[in-house]
Amino acid sequence: MAQAVEEWYKQMPIITRTYLTAAIVTTIGCSLEIVSPYDLYLNPILVVKHYQVWRIVTNFLYFRKMDLDFLFHMFFLARYCKLLEENSFRGRTADFFYMILFGASVLTGTVLFGGMIPYVSESFARIIFLSNSLTFMMVYVWSKQNPYIHMSFLGLFTFTAGYLPWVLLGFSVLVGASPWVDLLGMIAGHAYYFLEDVYPRMTGRRPLKTPSLIKSLFAEEPVVAVRPAESGKHEVAVRLFSSSILNPDSKTPLTSKEKSRAALSLLRFEKNPERILEICRAAALTPESHLDRIAYSKAITKLKESQYYEGIREFINESITRSDLRSERFISHFVVLYGQAGLVKDAIKLFDEMPEMGIERTVKTLNSILFSCILAKDYGEMKRVFSEFPRKYGIEPDLDTYNTVLKGFCESGSANSAHSILAEMERKRIKPNGTTYATVIAGFYKEEKYSDVGKVLELMKKNGVAPGISIYNVRIHSLCKLKRSYEAKALLDGILLSGMKPNSVTYSHLIYGFSREGNLEEAKSLFKVMESRGLKPDAECYFTLVYYLCKGGEVEAALDICKECMTKGWVPNITTMKMLVDGLVSISKVDDAREIIGQVKEKFSRNADTWSEIEEGLPK
Known part of the structure; x- marks a missing residue:
């Protein structure tokens, strides 16, 4: 038992362990009369006039007498402080420490200010220890970041974590405790949540960016990054973050x-924009690597979600200044990343600056600009670039140029423009390929212009291009998206009669279509036929079927498909898995629900705490 407690204590993250230890030692010290609570409580007069500055800290460490209430608060401190530090703030010790400093400052300021307000000053004057409020703040922040986890209160009723602070506040009122302590924690917690999570998404600014001084306390070494200064020269920027950010548990150097x-693993769960940039810098990403291109894309997507455009520009500028990345190939990739971020003007600016970098602009860079516009859904700018840039810069469009422009027109609901583009390609003797025809066919289907689909098929025939399975798959997928799955299935029958072999994509599209229309029997039948033909469903096909089976109430069938899927190492997203677990509980298959949760926890240890919370909410 003692060894288990020791192991549990040692495995605690540093901030949680330090705060818990200080709180227990301080409270026990007061109980044994080694130190007096009168020397610890918050007293602004003694702090200012008698320089007893320790009171600013010690009032957060004393949890009053050693009783059941003390154990209750130690449990909440250990649990939710640990959950935050290990999950939301994983690898971000400095940010977590700064959150606690911010919370403590807000609590102290609120109490001091409240003591000057008539009618409530007496209530605030009684609050001389803020330890319980700081603990409650952590509970509040955790609940806002994990609002959908199911919880149980003393086995009496279940609720989602978003309501946890209110449940605890209600309990405090019921047992006769002052609500002010909990309310203060909620105020501090919401202030942090708003300024850290909500406000940056609204404005792109982060007012709670952790100061470099605090980061340096938890960093191992500085990392130097070069970025362009306003003068056009380059200045050196020193960034402090842990050199072991990618491999915190080992001293062995990692390969590229x-x-x-x-x-990639860290970026998948990271939300903090500054931390995302630190991860990318530590990995020294290069677009030459396929994995790094995925990491670049993931990072830009997350930074865009946070509306941290300043960080995106800074990150891409840093990449451009690297000597190993100064080539047309890599510049084209950065142009596309700007488009992914919705920063088309920055993409065009980079295109304009290429000669200053000693890099020639070619059709490849032109194509990247066009694709950048499509990613940003700025189809008007795409049209302008296509019309003006070839003449302006003396660049001759190629097949990829036309395919990209066709994609933009078809996505934007202007598929009719495809006829003129195809005519121009014919004049310039640029032969369309399968991608060309597939894009145009999908565009006409999207606008339900079936006669135009026929015209494209006739054009293919005229040009001696026989529709292959990829063209049929586009037609089937388009019809399924229009909820015309039976017509799509008729195309499958035609494929089989012609002797052409459908592939797994063909069946996956049909399974999606029938599932979406609620015809689960047809979807299940197609899934069986698919497997009987030796075609292997991909992960997305499994996920689609599990989701719609759960949605349609066929939980047992969904469970069978999910188990088969998980044996291949594929696990549906948390929304689908939560639907499955809830469905199993609704038909009294709680043991199966627990088994599924156990498998998910084993597969994704990082989310184990979230799934443990869900498991605790299951009926006993």
Whole structure:
């Protein structure tokens, strides 16, 4: 038992362990009369006039007498402080420490200010220890970041974590405790949540960016990054973050491939924009590597979600200044990343600056600009670039140029423009390929212009291009998206009669279509036929079927498909898995629900705490 407690204590992250230890030692010290609570409580007059500055800290460490209430708060401190530090703030010790400093400052300021307000000053004057409020703040922040986890209160009723602070506040009122302590924690917690999570998404600014001084306390070494200064020259920017950010549990240097995989793993769960940039810098990403291109894309997507455009520009500028990345190939990739971020003007600016970098602009860079516009859904700018840039810069469009432009027109609901583009290609003797025809066919289907689909098929025949399985798959997918799955299935029958072999994509599209229309029997039948033909469903096909079976109430069938899927190492997303677990509980298959949760926890240890919370909410 003692060994288990010791192991549990040692495995605690540093901030949680330090705070818990200080709180227990301080409270026990007061109980044994080694130190007096009167020397610890918050007293602004003694702090200012008698320089007893320790009171600013010690009032957060004393949890009053050693009783059941003390154990209750120690449990909450150990649990939710640990959950935050190990999950939301994983690898971000400095940010977590700064959150606690911010919370403590807000609590102290609120109490001091409240003591000057008539009618409530007496209530605030009674609050001389803020330890319980700081603990409650952590509970509040955790609940806002994990609002959908199911919880149980003393086995009496279940609720989702988003309501946890209110449940605890209600309990405090019921037992006769002052609500002010909990309310203060909620105020501090919401202030942090708003400024850290909500406000940056609204404005792109991060007012709670952790100061470099605090980061340096938890960093191992500085990392130097070069970025362009306003003068056009380059200045050196020193960034402090842990050199072991990608591999915190080992001193063995990582290979470049291992760095890429570690970065991808961290980026998948990271939300903090500054931390995302630190991960990318530590991995020294290069677009030459496929894994790194995925990491670049993931990072840009997350930074865009946070509306951290300043960070995106800074990150891409840093990449451009690297000597190993100064080539047309890599510049084209950065142009596309700007488009992914919705920063088309920055993409065009980079295109304009290429000669200053000693890099020639070619049709490849032109194509990247066009694709950048499509990613940003700025179809008007795409049309302008296509019309003006070839003449302006003396660049002759190629097949990829036309395919990209066709994609933009078809996505934007202007598929009719495809006829003029195809005519121009014919004049310039640029032969369309399968991608060309597939894009145009999908565009006409999207706008339900079936006669135009026929015209494209006739054009293919005229040009001696026989529709292959990829063209049929596009037609089937388009019809399924229009909820015309039976017509899509008729195309499958035609494929089989012609002797052409459908592939797994063909069946996956049909399974999606029938599932979406609620015809689960047809979807299940197609799934069986698919497997009987020796075609292997991909992960997305499994996920689609599990989701719609759960949605349609066929939980047992969904469970069978999910188990088969998981044996292949594929696990549906948390929304689908939560639907499956809830469905199993609804038909009294709680043991199966627990088994599924156990498998998910084993597969994704990082989310084990989330699934443990869900498991605790299951009926006993």
